Amino acid sequence: xxxxxxxxVRPIVGSVVDAIENVVSGVPESRERSVQNPxxxxxxxxxxxxxRAAALSGVLALPPxxxxxxxxxxxxxxxxxxxx
Numbered sequence: 115x116x117x118x119x120x121x122x123v124r125p126i127v128g129s130v131v132d133a134i135e136n137v138v139s140g141v142p143e144s145r146e147r148s149v150q151n152p153x154x155x156x157x158x159x160x161x162x163x164x165x166r167a168a169a170l171s172g173v174l175a176l177p178p179x180x181x182x183x184x185x186x187x188x189x190x191x192x193x194x195x196x197x198x
Contacts, residue, residue, distance in 0.1 A: 137191050142198055167196050 149155045170192050174185040 137194055140198070163196050167193050170196070 146155070146159070171189055174189040174192075175182065177185055
């Protein structure tokens with residue numbers, strides 16, 4: 115079942131989808147160097163990223179109502195960048 119958007123909304127939807135694809139599809143180069151114990155280094159990086167993501171989402175979840183809804187997309191983008 116396809117969606118039928120009005121002619122005025124189609125460019126906006128297309129722009130939002132393109133922006134999300136650009137953010138998600140880009141994988142940055144690694145800034146990490148070779149290490150003796152890659153398992154421990156990976157765990158350390160994962161813990162650091164999880165802490166940053168939790169703090170960011172916690173702060174962006176504070177605004178109530180409509181303002182809270184406006185923080186969903188920036189939260190997703192920021193989490194994707196942290197995880198990348």
